[in-house]
Amino acid sequence: MGRVLEVDDIDVYYGELQALWEVSLHIEEGEFISLVGSNGAGKTTTLRTISGILTPRRGKIIFAGKDVTGWPPHRIAQEGLAHIPEGRQLFPRLTVLENLKMGAYTPKAREHFDETLEFVFTLFPRLKERRDQIAGTMSGGERQMLAIARGLMLRPKLLMLDEPSLGLAPKLVQRVMDTLRRLHEEGLTILLVEQNVRYALELADRGYVLETGRVVMEGGGRELLEDPRIKKAYLGL
């Protein structure tokens, strides 16, 4: 078991506006980590920095044993990082199958394409039925499944998801969470950003809490769920 990700003391800015202060976190192979916090806390900024869309002004990002700080996103992705951004960006005019093919863009992913596709179709039978449907015409829930499936086609060392439950009906939220649980059980390493703090911490081995750009708490998922400060601030108890 090795360390998949280490975020070491990063400061991140949008122009002159600082969004993250001294953020550190780490993820071990096979772990399910949730990153929670209120609107504007810096969750999306953290994921965008890990995937290379933003570059930290201070600090380091170590992914799969390599210092990837300052690398462009496509090079970090090639090391095995799948980032499913907010708003599930698909290719709306392409079919389901074409979108999945686009996800398998590294040599390793292409080599295992058939096998991974079969796995993904077992996980999401609906996508198999609808493999020739134009992605943009699918329902919100189906598009979220497709976004996750496309990330999986990369055969990632780390799957990062930004608010996968956003805009979904409760039943579908439950299905997305069940899927993530199953992927975790199969050994996938996951970093989840989620507004639904209860779900996020129930699933997580460990969690981090961000407030106004800083990590203010970290601990076991269950332990955080029981914490009076979390109950009060995020669970409305």
Ligand SMILES: Nc1ncnc2c1ncn2[C@@H]1O[C@H](COP(=O)(O)OP(=O)(O)OP(=O)(O)O)[C@@H](O)[C@H]1O
């Ligand atoms: N492109 C940008 N330019 C300037 N400031 C930005 C930009 N994107 C985000 N910010 C600011 O950075 C801070 C962190 O935003 P971020 O999107 O990371 O929050 P978040 O935790 O993902 O919030 P949410 O739960 O609403 O998605 C906020 O104050 C936000 O206004």
Ligand SMILES: [Mg+2]
């Ligand atoms: Mg966000």
